[in-house]
Amino acid sequence: MPHMLRKSPCSILLLAITIASCRAASPVISRYQSDSAAVAETKILTAAEATKFLPATVFFRGQSAPIQTRNSGGVQFAKDALLLAALVDTAGYSSSVQEKYQAYLITEASIDIEGRRLNPGAYGCGFIAGNNFIVMDIGGHDLFSVPSSKDAALRRPTPLQILPAPNGTGYRLYVGRDYVDFAQTPVEKNNPTLLHP
Numbered sequence: 001m002p003h004m005l006r007k008s009p010c011s012i013l014l015l016a017i018t019i020a021s022c023r024a025a026s027p028v029i030s031r032y033q034s035d036s037a038a039v040a041e042t043k044i045l046t047a048a049e050a051t052k053f054l055p056a057t058v059f060f061r062g063q064s065a066p067i068q069t070r071n072s073g074g075v076q077f078a079k080d081a082l083l084l085a086a087l088v089d090t091a092g093y094s095s096s097v098q099e100k101y102q103a104y105l106i107t108e109a110s111i112d113i114e115g116r117r118l119n120p121g122a123y124g125c126g127f128i129a130g131n132n133f134i135v136m137d138i139g140g141h142d143l144f145s146v147p148s149s150k151d152a153a154l155r156r157p158t159p160l161q162i163l164p165a166p167n168g169t170g171y172r173l174y175v176g177r178d179y180v181d182f183a184q185t186p187v188e189k190n191n192p193t194l195l196h197p
Helices: 002-040 047-051
Strands: 043-045 057-060 063-078 081-088 103-107 111-113 116-118 121-128 132-136 142-147 161-164 171-175 178-184
Touching (some): 043 161, 047 063, 057 081, 063 161, 116 142
Antiparallel strands (some): 043 063, 057 063, 063 081, 081 103, 103 121, 111 178, 161 171
8 A cells, every 4th residue: 555655746747747748738738720821822813903012103213113003923932921922014124224123023922933042021023034033132133033934835825913823832933935933931930848948
């Protein structure tokens, strides 16, 4: 009987630790569940939906220019992560700027464009001669250019649109039949631990 009494407090202590561990782990599980729910919210925004978030004019290389709201689109990666793109009226810019600057791109999430990472921010971009897509900061400085492609099979080309990529892993930004593939950069998550130093 005394031997059983000695084991009983140990068993109770072990049970209490197990219950506490389960309770501490449950917020971690629910956090991951809410992350997967946010991923499920991803959707392409129409011009009418994107226009609700876009400004009427955008600043680039020392000037402000109106956007073409009817030629805009976007992607809602999650509740608080949008990507928006719109063609810009570049009539006030020099011909050398107009050759490269066709659209304004705003992203709240890091994205990969044809293998090149683009951090959150506002950018000028465009399709240029030689089948390339160029991205510039708002000062008009070239950040990078990547090869673009032409989609001869596109049924209804429009001045600007965003469509899902055929492989299902991202999206395509089109200007006419020219396009580049892009996707949200995978979010790196730290492994949560229950013990802290």
